[in-house]
Amino acid sequence: MKIAIMGFGTVGSGVGEILMNSFDNLAKKAGEKIEVKYILDLRDFPDSPYDCFIKDYNIILNDPEIEAVIEAMGGTVPAYEFTKKLLLAGKHVVTSNKELVARHGTELLQIAAEKNINYLFEASVGGGIPIIKPLINSLTGDDITGIVGILNGTTNYILTQMIKNGKTFRAALSEAQEKGYAEKDPTADVEGIDTCRKIAILASLAYGKYVDSNFIPTEGITKITPEDAKYAQAMGYSVKIVGQCVKDGNGVYARVCPAFISSESPLAGIDDVFNGILVQGDSLGDVMFYGKGAGKLPTASAMVADLVDVAKHRNTHIRILWAESEEGYLHDGSKQKYSYYLRVSGAAEGFEEYAAKKLPGLENEFAVIVPPVSEAELEELLKSSPFDGHEILGKIRVI
């Protein structure tokens, strides 16, 4: 099978590396050799062991020998147009591009189905952790009630530093940037946008209908303080940024937000750049997938596995249920009841029923966990005694 790689940055060059180093082994698994015929990149790579670089996309599109293409360009321009034309031309596409899948997945999967080929994107969520295929092929015997995922290694690293080493958000971010875990412009990570795209993809697959990431309420890491982290630890919780989706009647709701996670949960121990995805099923109970959620080789490895799958299914479309969703299918979940951690100003008198937690060094404030309430009920609660007259210094959902 002859393939092309589009985009020779971190992930694309990782794919090239694995395809070269594991050539024989992969041929055995795939049932045939996988050969890189073209690499598309505007840059030059004089030191690469490959010598098949091109700058014109049309060479790939018009070469009938090319059966599958690795899309590791990122973004939607020109990746969307390129991918669509390749699929229409009957070429399989394997991608790590979460933005593209989250935005145009419905259409691109539709084209792949019509052309009896495959558009595969295991690498778009959780790096090398198998989660997309398990959702499509392995967890189909169950009704999935919800998914909670720690889906972004950068913010998880920052939070781990804040909690374990008492760093501020700014200091932890700088360190993450120095170590190469965070981009120069960290907005997509710290504002939760990356997590949002990933949970949108997982929700679309888990229930077979498109969930548009643009309509998922998304809150990032920036408002979490070292004090919140201290209270969390003292009260037996971890603080994480999670993407969550929940089946709710005929609809679904999804959200990205900071969360207090009980130390009993398998998600609580997932630190540093690791990701964990907890799938909750009717029959299965909790199933968790854990591993490195990012990085050159783990992500590239997931793409190569998709390529092997393509080689094994040359003339078969792998059925993926991901239809258009009707108006109102995704709702805001404001009526769902959750416990909340609240950091409250003033003295703790009157808060006995909430077992108020005071910490040494944090004078004239305390924290409580309130029992499950809807968002409207929480608002009412905060207006009434004993909360009225106290300032709420921090508020984080308990999951």
Add this chain to the structure above:
Amino acid sequence: MKIAIMGFGTVGSGVGEILMNSFDNLAKKAGEKIEVKYILDLRDFPDSPYDCFIKDYNIILNDPEIEAVIEAMGGTVPAYEFTKKLLLAGKHVVTSNKELVARHGTELLQIAAEKNINYLFEASVGGGIPIIKPLINSLTGDDITGIVGILNGTTNYILTQMIKNGKTFRAALSEAQEKGYAEKDPTADVEGIDTCRKIAILASLAYGKYVDSNFIPTEGITKITPEDAKYAQAMGYSVKIVGQCVKDGNGVYARVCPAFISSESPLAGIDDVFNGILVQGDSLGDVMFYGKGAGKLPTASAMVADLVDVAKHRNTHIRILWAESEEGYLHDGSKQKYSYYLRVSGAAEGFEEYAAKKLPGLENEFAVIVPPVSEAELEELLKSSPFDGHEILGKIRVI
């Protein structure tokens, strides 16, 4: 698609329950309805909502309408003969029968390949945890260097009780039996036989060559004492029974044994009846799969997912690499170096370099962790100073 269920015990009836309760949902996922036409069992089930019980296996074998069969009989007689004839007749078979897969997997998969059908066994390892398909379809972009799994919920429950509540093995086993976690005859669980079959299946899939469970050195739980558990906790380890396989040159070695697991490992926190399977890859690093490793509905859910897969791949054989292995492929791994926990009699004088650990209440003994050695080197070490003259009261490998 019309199917039959063979064996209507815990798992088989669980499959019946899910197929009935999720009928419409499954039809959507599979692309067609999945109808139970026969249930084979020698017993009567007058209270079952199903009324298609039969006692003659040949009805299933000779009915051309039956396309797939759930084998939930367990054991190898008559499951082996029945499965083989069904596959030869061109019917897909889905099983949870680890004994049968571990013993006859090579032959049965070979027949399935020749007949262009599928023999699927996700439920044979890890109950509802997806691990078989991820090994076949998702982790193929990587060279798997090793697998370590907590694969038996019964022994993990017993160990958790010994460690967290200081119970003896006998007391914990009785409790497990009362709660229905352990069989009346617990031999297969406590002697490690169940774990051994499961790691043999995983090893056969990970490297594409048959690993015969009969030749895997297997040690169960019975020799672990509450004292070992206490030392483990004091030294920052968990004690678990693990199945392990390691790629070693052109061969592989596998083993089932008690293990000290560092509290840093994601496996350390897997308690009670949960299972965890850690796959170590060249590019991926560590990936872990976690969930309930047994039980009626989790296991049944995995079988139903395999059925959905069969429905989606009616005329396609899902390629599974599992060939005969050559003489000497599986070796005993005695040259592999491991650290060991040793519980030693006598006074700790002379053991300064090993940072000997003494525990209150355990007089005239202590524990050490020795640096990585092969089995022969360990034997030598124990014969020489400072170990000579001391009795070894306990010895557990550190993984």
